Amino acid sequence: MKKLVAAACALSMLLSPLAFATPESDALLQEYRTEGAGKADPVKGKQNWERVVEMDGAKRSCANSCHNSDFAKDGKHHKTGKVIKPMSVKVNPERYTDIKKMKKWFKRNCNDAWGRDCTAQEKADFLAFMLAQ
Numbered sequence: 001m002k003k004l005v006a007a008a009c010a011l012s013m014l015l016s017p018l019a020f021a022t023p024e025s026d027a028l029l030q031e032y033r034t035e036g037a038g039k040a041d042p043v044k045g046k047q048n049w050e051r052v053v054e055m056d057g058a059k060r061s062c063a064n065s066c067h068n069s070d071f072a073k074d075g076k077h078h079k080t081g082k083v084i085k086p087m088s089v090k091v092n093p094e095r096y097t098d099i100k101k102m103k104k105w106f107k108r109n110c111n112d113a114w115g116r117d118c119t120a121q122e123k124a125d126f127l128a129f130m131l132a133q
Contacts, residue, residue, distance in 0.1 A: 020089040020131045025096040028103070029127060035120035045129025048122055053114050060113050062126075071133035088133045096131065 021029075029040055050069075052061045060078065067075035071088035086092045096102060106126070110118035118126070 020096070020133070022089070022096045024099050024102070025127060025131055028099050029124055032120040032124040032127075037120040037124040040124035040128035042125065042129040042132045045125035045127070048126060049129060055113075055115050062109065062113055065113060066109070071130070087130055089131070090133075096127075102127070 029037075032040070049062045049067075052059050052064075054060075058078075063069050065078040066084055067087055072086050072091045074086060075084035076082065077084060085095075087095060089095045106118060106123050110116065110122070
């Protein structure tokens with residue numbers, strides 16, 4: 001019976017939207033809440049991840065311009081061609097373990113893809129979506 005309960009708990013964690021959260025990602029989500037974000041919504045994060053924005057005559061989206069829809073695979077920056085390691089913590093355990101890096105990349109990527117900073121809510125939603133992958 002104990003094994004069954006343990007297996008059910010493990011399965012529920014894997015199915016949780018924040019199944020691959022780290023202490024650092026939890027702290028960053030809390031920081032976004034203090035900046036005015038509500039509950040982090042991975043569905044909205046996915047919608048924003050796939051959202052296409054026209055900038056400088058080119059259409060961009062996070063999913064297709066630099067990263068890709070498969071978080072287990074490398075991406076490639078649309079201008080520089082630089083390889084971007086997988087976004088999934090399942091294959092890249094270093095993801096979401098450094099608050100400074102997460103903040104840096106949100107700032108750069110939001111400006112690169114959307115031409116503006118993301119709001120605290122957008123960042124929380126993105127993070128929730130990424131942690132579910």
